[in-house]
Amino acid sequence: MRRWSYILNEAAIGLRRNLWMTVAVVLSVTVSLALFGASVLLRQQVDAATDDWTGKIEVSIYLCDGLSCPPITDSQQDELLTDLEGNPLVDQVFYETKEEAYQAFQEQFANEPTFLESVDETTLPASFRVKLTDPERFDAIQTEYENRPGVESIVDQKELLDEFLAFTSTIRWSALFVAAIQMLAATVLVANTVRMAAFARRDQTQIMKLVGASNWYVRLPFILEGVLAGLIGAAVSWGILVVFVPWMFTTLQESLTFVPFLTRAQIAGIWPWLAGPAVVMTGGSSIVALWGFLDV
The missing domain is CATH 3.30.70.3040 (Alpha-Beta Plaits)
Structure with missing residues (x-):
């Protein structure tokens, strides 16, 4: 338990030490996941409308x-x-x-x-x-x-429905393409941030290695630092989608009364689609960035 307390404490300290880099990571993750989440919600909205219209x-x-x-x-x-x-x-x-x-x-x-x-x-x-x-x-x-x-x-x-589906598919794939580019940029930024943090604390980590700490025990605070920044970005993007998308749907419902829109609960359910990629993206890039860097 004490070990995990140390790891969490070091991760929190790292986030505060590199505040502006952390902010840059959070913003980059937020933009990429907001676009990705919007494309997922668009797909769910189209599926809901298509199921209703097909009948x-x-x-x-x-x-x-x-x-x-x-x-x-x-x-x-x-x-x-x-x-x-x-x-x-x-x-x-x-x-x-x-x-x-x-x-x-x-x-x-x-x-x-x-x-x-x-x-x-x-x-x-x-x-x-x-x-x-x-x-x-x-x-x-x-x-x-x-x-x-x-x-x-x-x-x-059905021809009109097929045209509508083709149009929404184009929008969705465009959003996914932009989101992929943003995710790549966020991944590189996370890797650089974690590597810089490790370099800044190299004396501390060298001492830990000399007293018998394992490679993973030394790396975990830095990996967790990147994951926490990613989850913060995911939370911000989730908040943006939960607030903005229902507002947009409410506006559209005034003129598109025949379209069944997603509920606020369904929109809030997008969280796993944001948190999962955030953890994989930031955790994976942190591991790659530290691979071999802290070995002695």
Whole structure:
């Protein structure tokens, strides 16, 4: 117990002696882990939204209303509905009138009055909203119904989801790339800081070695010094994410009411994703920096 008390005390003294270098390490670790944590949260947010949207993906079969093609007749519409309800690929189907389409449009873009002014009730066509038993089988539905009389176009919402996922994937990988560069810089900084601390206390460590202290016993305070600085940086980055991300989500929820956002508890759960890399990065770089340096 006394040995660990000595090791912890020496680590704390080392942090105070090299205060500005410690601050530089903490800031570097904070920036790199904040970017890494943001990319992890983005991935979790996209997964949560994708799981929710996947169950709601529909195929929209827009019906001709006389603007771009001859209006669909009642008999054509009834026949199309009967075929859809009997199709084994179709799970559910319901008819959306022009009025209902316009009302849904107004609710979705309620916070964009300029956009709403450009669309009136006659602009949006009536449609059949079709939920498939397998969203991947859109091509079969499109092939079967795109040339039917009264059908203007068929739109697969999954295509829009795929575009969104591709966009978020680009952002996520960009954040990970920048985080990797920052982590590399933090690793080098930690290694240099620990090596400088060891060099400054070389007389003390030489005496410890002469009285029989093992290499690891001499190295542990310096390694712990780097790990503590890394954990402080991880804690700061965690605090930034826990405060900033919920605030950002609250702002986005005002306009994106259809998106299920992560809860504050889920965001707080990012801590292991920050603490783990912090310990590995700072502890590993400290061990490498001291390897062979304190041997006699």
